[in-house]
Amino acid sequence: MAKPVDTDPLRRVAALTAVVCLVVGAGVAVVLAGAAGPGAAVWVRTAALGASVLLVGLGTLEWLGASPSVRLIGGAAAVWLAAGIATVWLDTAERTGASPWRVTVGDFADAWSGRPADAIAVACAGAVLVWALGRLGERIVSPVLAVAGAAAVGLTAVAISGHATVHALGPVVVGAHALAAAWWCGALAALAVTVRGRAGWATALPRYSDFALWAVVVLAVTGVVAAVVNLGLGDGAGVSVLWDTGYGRVVLAKAAALVALIGLAAVHRRRWVPRAQSHRARADESLRRAAVEVAVMAVALGLAAGLAATAPGV
Template sequence: MWRVRRRWLLGAAVGATAGVAAGWLLAAPEGSSWVRALSLCAGVTVLGLAAVGVAVRGDRRPPVAFADLWRAIAALGGVWLVCEGALLVFEAAAVAGVPVTRLDTGRFAQFAGTVGSGRIGVAAFVCVAVCTVVAVAAYRRGASWPTAPVLAAAAPALIARPVSGHMAQQPLGSLLDAVHVLAAGLWVGVLVALALTVRSRGAWARLLPRYSTLAVWCVVALVATGVIDAAVRLGSVSALVDTGYGRIVLAKAVLLAGLVGVASWWRRTWVPAAAAHRATAEVSLRNAVLEVCASSVAFGLAAALATTA
């Protein structure tokens, strides 16, 4: 039953797909937005799993098993690696001006070695490969290695493309984008990690209040950087409805407001109940899955936004 409940997290893939589909209705993102959405979901989960491992490393009795963390990182890292490889191929074909099916190794090598976006994509791919290889080795050896190296590799992999985008031309633009992506990744990724690895009411009681404190700071950073980014990119309020980019930003803002409302409600009800051992592990898992699936729609919109001119 416990494994079946965790499969509900597959609803996150459905949510991300719905987010991209909404982006298509509001604008005209590139075809790679679907792959980017899946890559983003896998990436933030790896980041969250690694963050949980770092958080519980010093506990005398860790509330989660490192074997579960490494197994999940290995599986999601593999998905992330495939997605990053696919994104490299899509981007190389777009730069070469040919369909993906006609992209040869020479053009791909030229893109990866000489084009700025290609080198950035390769760097992200290498970081994801490091996460995956380390996780596979740790899981197969049954080791309780620290997850800090995965956290250190996952963070740059997630921010590699955003920090080199349009905001890179603005003062502190890359820094703002990096904070925005990492704040979103930790807010959602850590909650996914808890849903995947926490098995008991006592573990939820120990970890959920710590996550709630982290989530508050993540939301503050996410909102602040998102407002600045949108203001710089759009330039006017009318652009929120006159441009495809603006319409996706508006949809994302409305969804974010709803998620913040839900999170605020959980903070007043679920978190105190879990901390006092009044909420069962099944209830905590259900609440976490519901929030994750809703958040995945925002990631789908974010992927569509990143590929909209």
């Protein structure tokens, strides 16, 4: 009988790679957006997005036949909570023209009244952290799906509070886009850090693949609609806005990442999923394939975080 492969070192490398790719995506967005781009808070906002996306995936793992780590849920919630608070703090510093170290408690407290979306996200992060602590202490018995629900509410609130809300279709389109992306990326990332052994991948991956197909359809359609609306292409603007404006350049980069990601996912659906389902794919092979796809997803999420803080038409 073959000795089980220790995938923990590979899992740690994959997690670090995903974090680096998330930062790289946000950095590319900052460079492409130029003067229209996000401020210093984009880095912590990117961390908040990454943590909330992972929580959406962890919270839905039971649908896929896997069990998430409560400690990992608690850690991701803590990152989301800290990053959400830091986002408001840095934005307050930028708005007041002060150094982050000189922001007063009064200015910080006043900032929350004008940022209901960030307040909702921080509240949701806190709720997930309380859930994790309660589950570890065996004082909370609510299902793990509550984690996905709280994460979905928090990240959707932040997503629809951006520039797209000036349009009638904005909240619906952006909200659907954010949720589809969060589950597609978050669920695969959650599988990568959770599933062990051929049997685990044979159970969870085919289920994920079936749901992922619909998530990609929603993601692609809503992404096109959001880009057309925000760039004014439906109101007579020329296609040159795609390369003449910072927002347009980030949209192009995000679209390129999405096309590459869909192509990779299609290859995996045709080759990897059947191998995993029939127990022919080793655990380390499945983890490597998942890690590559998650890395590309992380770049796209970083671009999305930068896009959300970039002014359209500039």
